[in-house]
Amino acid sequence: MPGNSGIDALMIPVADEESAGFWEGTAGGELRMQACTACGRLRFPPQVMCPHCRSTGRDWRPVSGSGTVWSFVVPHPPLLAAYTELAPYNVIVVALEEDAALRIVGNLVTRPGGPINEIDPATIRIGEPVRVVFSARPGPGGLEVFLPEWVRAQE
Numbered sequence: 001m002p003g004n005s006g007i008d009a010l011m012i013p014v015a016d017e018e019s020a021g022f023w024e025g026t027a028g029g030e031l032r033m034q035a036c037t038a039c040g041r042l043r044f045p046p047q048v049m050c051p052h053c054r055s056t057g058r059d060w061r062p063v064s065g066s067g068t069v070w071s072f073v074v075p076h077p078p079l080l081a082a083y084t085e086l087a088p089y090n091v092i093v094v095a096l097e098e099d100a101a102l103r104i105v106g107n108l109v110t111r112p113g114g115p116i117n118e119i120d121p122a123t124i125r126i127g128e129p130v131r132v133v134f135s136a137r138p139g140p141g142g143l144e145v146f147l148p149e150w151v152r153a154q155e
């Protein structure tokens, strides 16, 4: 397809100034949320201003990495080429234990670095407990990116 032929790899996020602390955490095996230094509320994704009190004071706090499946989808083609090979796979939205309004999008896997299509999507249940793992995935420029992914809490 013209104009689409250059996209043949999985899309890996790139750290920017605001998210750098998040990615430093994942590289060290820690899930961190940005915290407001004025009101103390956690927020995700990282952003300059607190959506609750409008303070721009912020730092990073580790969280437990436990949560529940809040929602999920099962993508099917048409998809980007790299994803077509993996479909059907799962994309889950996790509500964190600390605050159910903190939600992170990721994949449910059987082990860190495991394929994102290894779990039968028909077995995924809304509300099932999950915990974070960190998977080293090849990122831009050959650098590894430690993506937060999720495994079932019992496994």
Ligand SMILES: [Zn+2]
Pocket (backbone or CB within 6 Å): 036, 037, 038, 039, 040, 041, 050, 051, 052, 053, 054, 055
């Ligand atoms: Zn605040």
